[in-house]
Amino acid sequence: MAEAILSFSKIIKPNAPTSCLQTTRLDLNSLSSKSLRQSYSSSGFSHGCQKIEGSKNKRAELQKMRALPDLTLMAVLVEHMEGQRDMITHKSIWHLSDVAMKNVYTFYIMFTCWGCCFFGSTKDPYYDSEQYRKDGGDGTGHWVYEKQEDIEETARGALWREELIEEIEQKVGGLRELEEAGKKEEELVR
Amino acid sequence: MASATSACLLPKPVAPKFPCSPTIVASATHLTNAPFLNNASLSDQLCHAPRPCFRRYAKKNGWLDPFDFGDDPEMEYGSMYSEGKQDEDPRPPESPDNPYGFLKFPMGYGVEVASLGLKIRGDVRRCCCVISGGVYENLLFFPTIQLIKARYPGVQVDVLASPRGKQTYELNKNVRWADAYDADEDFPDPAEYTDMIGILKNRYYDMILSTKLAGLGHASFLFMTTARDRVSYVYPNVNSAGAGLLLSQTFTPDCVNLSDGGYHMYHQMTDWLGRPARGVPREPLPPLKVSISRKLKEYVMEKYTKAGVEKGKYVVIHGIQSDSKASMQSRGDTDSLLPIQTWAEITSTISGVKPVFVIPHEKVREDVEDIIGEEASIVFISTPGQLAALINDSVGVIATNTAAVQLSNAREKPCIALFSSEEKGKLFVPDADVKKCKIISSKTGVLADIDIETIKAAVQIFERPLALV
Numbered sequence: 115m116a117e118a119i120l121s122f123s124k125i126i127k128p129n130a131p132t133s134c135l136q137t138t139r140l141d142l143n144s145l146s147s148k149s150l151r152q153s154y155s156s157s158g159f160s161h162g163c164q165k166i167e168g169s170k171n172k173r174a175e176l177q178k179m180r181a182l183p184d185l186t187l188m189a190v191l192v193e194h195m196e197g198q199r200d201m202i203t204h205k206s207i208w209h210l211s212d213v214a215m216k217n218v219y220t221f222y223i224m225f226t227c228w229g230c231c232f233f234g235s236t237k238d239p240y241y242d243s244e245q246y247r248k249d250g251g252d253g254t255g256h257w258v259y260e261k262q263e264d265i266e267e268t269a270r271g272a273l274w275r276e277e278l279i280e281e282i283e284q285k286v287g288g289l290r291e292l293e294e295a296g297k298k299e300e301e302l303v304r
Numbered sequence: 305m306a307s308a309t310s311a312c313l314l315p316k317p318v319a320p321k322f323p324c325s326p327t328i329v330a331s332a333t334h335l336t337n338a339p340f341l342n343n344a345s346l347s348d349q350l351c352h353a354p355r356p357c358f359r360r361y362a363k364k365n366g367w368l369d370p371f372d373f374g375d376d377p378e379m380e381y382g383s384m385y386s387e388g389k390q391d392e393d394p395r396p397p398e399s400p401d402n403p404y405g406f407l408k409f410p411m412g413y414g415v416e417v418a419s420l421g422l423k424i425r426g427d428v429r430r431c432c433c434v435i436s437g438g439v440y441e442n443l444l445f446f447p448t449i450q451l452i453k454a455r456y457p458g459v460q461v462d463v464l465a466s467p468r469g470k471q472t473y474e475l476n477k478n479v480r481w482a483d484a485y486d487a488d489e490d491f492p493d494p495a496e497y498t499d500m501i502g503i504l505k506n507r508y509y510d511m512i513l514s515t516k517l518a519g520l521g522h523a524s525f526l527f528m529t530t531a532r533d534r535v536s537y538v539y540p541n542v543n544s545a546g547a548g549l550l551l552s553q554t555f556t557p558d559c560v561n562l563s564d565g566g567y568h569m570y571h572q573m574t575d576w577l578g579r580p581a582r583g584v585p586r587e588p589l590p591p592l593k594v595s596i597s598r599k600l601k602e603y604v605m606e607k608y609t610k611a612g613v614e615k616g617k618y619v620v621i622h623g624i625q626s627d628s629k630a631s632m633q634s635r636g637d638t639d640s641l642l643p644i645q646t647w648a649e650i651t652s653t654i655s656g657v658k659p660v661f662v663i664p665h666e667k668v669r670e671d672v673e674d675i676i677g678e679e680a681s682i683v684f685i686s687t688p689g690q691l692a693a694l695i696n697d698s699v700g701v702i703a704t705n706t707a708a709v710q711l712s713n714a715r716e717k718p719c720i721a722l723f724s725s726e727e728k729g730k731l732f733v734p735d736a737d738v739k740k741c742k743i744i745s746s747k748t749g750v751l752a753d754i755d756i757e758t759i760k761a762a763v764q765i766f767e768r769p770l771a772l773v
């Protein structure tokens with residue numbers, strides 16, 4: 115006869131406990147067996163209990179308290195037996211779903227791997243070596259101190275200046291020749 | 305006088321409109337008072353041909369800008385940023401008093417309008433040339449670079465060429481950076497490709513020129529550099545489909561191989577670059593010139609002294625057959641190398657000066673020693689810079705159609721150029737008489753059949769100066 119139907123409801127509901135007690139008293143007065151049972155059940159939960167008036171067929175009740183949506187901190191299971199006192203079971207272990215457990219372990223593994231890589235790499239002798247830490251780089255991410263193009267560019271610049279100097283010398287030489295020729299002419303005139 | 309001034313007041317692009325109605329224009333310019341010429345709408349009525357020869361080069365691409373109806377004939381240009389060439393260096397000097405390194409702007413300097421020249425006049429401050437081909441093609445591009453330098457004063461010219469072609473820019477003082485990137489590669493390494501795009505984009509070019517025949521792929525490479533003017537040759541066939549969308553100026557060569565054009569292989573590009581603009585006459589194409597640094601001369605002098613010749617007392621022999629990549633042939637003339645046996649015959653008659661055999665690879669040295677003899681002067685040269693320095697110190701050059709011919713012309717050394725046919729000779733050395741260059745061509749069209757006796761007769765020119773001395 116002991117039908118144990120679990121009903122899920124929350125502890126915190128806007129129902130006031132006083133009204134709850136009142137209804138139980140009214141039920142007691144009516145002396146119906148069902149209402150008696152219900153009065154027991156509700157009296158067992160006199161602190162912070164609630165009762166839904168429409169659910170008279172419920173044989174057991176489970177109350178949960180959650181810290182997080184997925185993390186159940188405490189559960190209270192109340193079983194009603196015919197003609198006996200109610201069995202009240204408090205469970206205060208954490209209840210995690212399979213998915214939540216999987217997530218936790220995944221996170222744990224990933225964190226471990228990342229930690230191994232990160233803290234392992236900080237101990238890498240290459241990053242402390244001269245090869246990596248020496249001066250250099252041109253700010254472009256190319257860690258090369260002297261680029262071939264740079265050398266060639268400066269060589270070309272030097273070439274340009276060389277030619278310019280040659281040109282100027284030629285011009286100056288021409289001018290000098292002209293001057294000398296002019297002087298000679300002057301001497302000839304004299 | 306009045307007509308002249310009124311013609312000057314007109315914006316320049318109107319002028320080329322006139323050829324379609326020359327009689328009217330002639331009568332109009334003969335009028336002493338022609339105020340109506342200032343009326344742009346009337347001058348429009350004079351000629352209703354839309355845009356004749358000003359945009360001769362620009363095949364108008366309606367996809368690029370559907371609302372581009374050409375230059376506005378009613379637009380009035382001042383002379384400020386629209387006429388003449390660009391300034392050499394528009395950057396104001398740095399202020400010496402300023403601790404933060406700010407520039408010292410002269411009175412009336414408008415920072416906001418300082419860059420207007422870039423928009424109106426089309427100034428080019430930084431220019432990049434992507435050049436396809438080897439040493440020969442790059443060498444023939446030198447006049448174009450000089451043209452760019454002259455047309456856009458103060459421009460910084462950079463070059464992107466194949467690793468071998470890049471070596472040529474040892475001889476060019478007008479180039480700033482020369483980077484090795486092979487544009488001819490059909491499937492470039494993705495890392496290199498993206499790296500090069502990044503480098504070019506970072507340099508903020510105003511103009512990028514390309515002599516590789518562009519299809520959609522190369523055009524998108526040029527497009528991604530985000531240069532303002534993307535100028536390129538395109539394929540003369542269906543392969544050019546889609547390239548015009550990404551380029552601002554395209555040239556269609558006569559055939560698929562650009563190098564077939566010979567010395568003036570880039571004539572379409574130089575035509576466009578030297579085009580007249582407002583207040584700028586057509587820029588003439590300068591002759592090919594190379595400059596050799598002192599360092600290079602010293603290095604090469606050491607090299608040929610080791611080979612046993614003195615400065616000014618040898619003839620350079622270039623064009624020995626080998627499978628080396630450094631033989632500096634043109635792509636337009638594949639039949640341009642002679643076997644060493646033929647060279648032995650040619651050089652056997654030379655007396656007074658010593659022939660110096662330029663080998664492109666060390667493995668050829670043995671062949672030359674076998675046939676010419678152990679005492680032959682052999683110089684191993686694979687770069688155009690060293691070849692130019694060697695030619696510069698020589699009496700003259702005997703060469704097949706390799707870069708040596710162009711280098712000797714550039715340094716004004718007497719040269720005997722051996723060509724497989726007369727047409728090739730005319731193409732690659734256009735005005736041979738002026739350039740002290742004697743062209744000897746094969747009658748059959750195959751270089752190997754060339755007449756040795758003619759060459760032997762021609763070789764005597766190298767002995768004359770010594771006889772005079």
